[in-house]
Amino acid sequence: MEVERGTVSLGEFEFECGESIPELEVAYEAYGEFTGDNAVLVCHALTGSAHVASHRDATETSGQARAWWDDIVGPGKAIDTNEYYVVCANVPGSCYGTTGPASENPETGEPYGTDFPPVTIGDWTDAQRELLDELGIPALHAVVGGSVGGMNVLEWAKRHPDHVDRIAPIAAAARVDSQCLAFDAIARRAITTDPDWNGGDYYAGPDPDDGLALARQIGHVMYLSKASMEKKFGRRAAGRDAMRSFPADPAASFFPYRDVESYLDYQAERFVERFDANSYLYLTRAMDNYDLASGFESDSDALAAFDGEALVMSFTADWHFTVDQAETLAESLRDADVETAHHVVESDHGHDAFLVEPGNVGPPLSDFLADGVDGTAVSDTVDDETEESREFAPVHNSLFST
Template sequence: MTTKATVDLGEFTFESGESIPSLEVAYETYGEFTGDNAVLVCHALTGSAHVARRPDAGGETAGQARAWWGDVVGPGKAIDTTEYYVVCANAPGSCYGTTGPSSTNPETGEPYGTDFPPVTIGDWTRSQRRLLDELGVGRLHAVVGGSVGGMNVLDWLRRYPDDVDYAASVAAAARLDAQCLALDTVARRAITSDPNWNGGHYYDASATDESESSSDSSDGGSEPTDGLARARQIGHIMYLSKASMARKFGRRSAGREATREKPTDPAGAFFPYREVESYLDYQAEKFTERYDANSYLYLTRAMDDFDLAAGYESDADALAAFEGELLILSFTGDWHFTVEQAEVLADACRDAGVDVSHHVIESDHGHDAFLVEPEKVGPPLSALLSAGLDGRAITDTAEEEDEPEAFAPVHTSLFSE
């Protein structure tokens, strides 16, 4: 049983103190609710509610062609939708069905643009709680999320500690470090310095639907396509490791058959157009066709702003009320959210008396590993949901005595369709 729907939660006041008269939340559910089997999955930065494959989905769903965790969530998968009632909700501020900057302000009849209130991860959590109330779900069997979705999980544990039995924070941390904050800053500046950004009010009457493709600014379009493309390319670099980039591209030329719209500068025509350039250009182009520049600004700021200890004396103090069990998954090649950051979080849990297991996965895929290696991510999640931290597949090292259950490889990433 699957559901794809949107619910109007009515007036919503954000943590900034600003309100909107109506917050619509796009969500999908999978499986049948039996009262104690609900699993909330929190999506990453530019993900949608489309977490698993749907028999009725056909082609593109909510602007995102692939189910972003389709080899982890589904019938017979690690998060088994024949056993669990899985809910995934699109975050406020996004452009995949939930109210955000590109949505119409009912008070003006025009898109909000940057008049939309600032959004925090706490706002995501509060909207999810209200959605679950609408669905009749009280206590969650588990809440699971990767990347900024893993931060969303941590916010659940400090905000609603009595509502969760099990939690899994995958490829995440209690906060971003200064290097990642700096790179996100440059990405946002790429958008806001695009002449077509126009202070965030670049929408016109023919492009108010969030699902419409962006126009190419070089063809006279009004959207900040160039700025969003550069921001996305910075993101790609952040989420790949040196090893994975060397393996994928090296210093190879893309070949004579590869084309680019125009050289970046007059001298550029003399030098080779490398595979890594071609890849970044292609992914940027595809991304600008499906995502909104203002949403990218809003959601990266929400991620940057998150600090688990905010309002508390420490991370341990923030988590002290949680009496369930927490699984932390980190990846050795991930420099966006490092193994060291994950261990600091695990130490905070131990200090707070929270039952925790930090499972380190050997991988050179960078931050993308939590999406591209489901055969490594799936078994610990499955074990957590079925048996808690006593599950046989969960260890505190990357080595396991038994061979993990095989999962079909997935060829997606945070930065692909």
């Protein structure tokens, strides 16, 4: 598999908020060979990176975040790099190579910190468009992404409808609901109330690791389902050698340190080693602020200029972005006269299912990229003669299990 990776300078960049920075650098990875009409842009989720698939030169990026969709992107996989030229770019405001709060401000020689401009998903999309211009890619066969990456996908259909033929927002919605807004608000407060956050000026150390760790733990609970947590952890006590990551109250020694606590502590410890607290604040703000209908009368109006095809994919146990939210999105696409399939996967995994169930995600996505909404694994419930709306197609785990 041919791989190119690097950082492209886009020069001065003006954000939607009206503020500018002297230079925006965007880190990207690209896989396969570009033939003129085979480019697929993959949009990463909240704390993802450009490192979407594994390759020989991945030693540096693997320390940042593992090849997060390696089961989906690669030779012979659902997004087949033998057929498609796949590009993934780290978004502005992140900390994996693209300019963000932890980056040096060339005007001061110090990290931007909270002087970095507020970022939006629209900013991510415009930066990706400029990156593709630099790479010589005028148009895309498809844009694909999960979670907030799926919102990024929708923004492509809204802002650059003539530049993409197919979109696949996975485990996503047109906006975040109030419950998730609440959890994200608590996560941000965990960071900003950590004394080491220091108003965002902590780069000389120490880092606000406790606050970021708590924010990540809140996120992990949002990404799992009740059923998956019960199956994975139950009420079991952690092993004898398990060590608590946070100070405990005096009574804790009488009660068990449970397996679910140990798991959350472990995930938090790993996360604070690789992610920036200010970036977490900026990126969750971008996600929470997103509203597909912004600037338009409705979601369907926002999508009216897009005349390609869409695959919406959702998961039954996902309470972060629910099946109902996905169906509402699919209806908005249909109302905009977009050929749309809503593919529902029956899964207990929760929001993380789009990352951990390649056997369910891969077949419909592969068929959609190849054949659009008529792909055999996408949906077979359209009545073309009566022009009935395309209904969503439930898919059970057993159909594509490996």
